[in-house]
Amino acid sequence: TLKSGALPRDALDRIKRFLAITGSPTEAIQQLRALAADARLDISAAIDALEARTGFMAQRGIDIAKVRFATAFGRGLDYYTGFEFELHRPDNGDEPLVAGGRYDGLLSQLGAASSIPAVGFSIWIEGLAQSSAAGQSPRGRAS
Structure with a gap:
C-alpha cells in the first residue's frame, strides 16, 4: 500500500517519519511530540502514557538509557x-x-x-x- 501511491504524499511522509522513530525512551518521546506538533495530531494521551510507563520503569531501578524504543x-x-x-x-x-x-x-x-x-x-x-x-x-x- 505504501509503495502503490494510494496514500496522499503527506500521509506517507508522516507514516515513514513515525516508523523511523527510535532511540532511548526519552529521545523517542521527544521525537513523537515533535511529529505530533508538526502533523497537528492529537496523540498526547498515548505519548503521556509512554512517558508514564518509562517513569514507572525508572522508579523501579531500570536504567532507561539502556532501553531502546522503536515505533517499527x-x-x-x-x-x-x-x-x-x-x-x-x-x-x-x-x-x-x-x-x-x-x-x-x-x-x-x-x-x-x-x-x-x-x-x-x-x-x-x-x-x-x-x-x-x-x-x-x-x-x-x-x-
Whole structure:
C-alpha cells in the first residue's frame, strides 16, 4: 500500500517519519511530540502514557538509557494489544533472551465473553544461562 501511491504524499511522509522513530525512551518521546506538533495530531494521551510507563520503569531501578524504543518494533503476533518488549544480550542483537507483552484480547479470541487483561512473556533458558555464565546483563527493546 505504501509503495502503490494510494496514500496522499503527506500521509506517507508522516507514516515513514513515525516508523523511523527510535532511540532511548526519552529521545523517542521527544521525537513523537515533535511529529505530533508538526502533523497537528492529537496523540498526547498515548505519548503521556509512554512517558508514564518509562517513569514507572525508572522508579523501579531500570536504567532507561539502556532501553531502546522503536515505533517499527513489533513481535509479529496479532494477539498483542499493547506494550511489547524483548530483552537481549548486548552482543546478540537479533536473538531475544526474554520477550512478551500485553494481550488483553487473546482470551476473547479463544472464546471468553469479554476481554481479560493479560501480560505474558517467554524466557529462552539456554540463552539466558549462556548470558549469565558470561557475566552479561540483558538490554531491552520495546514498543
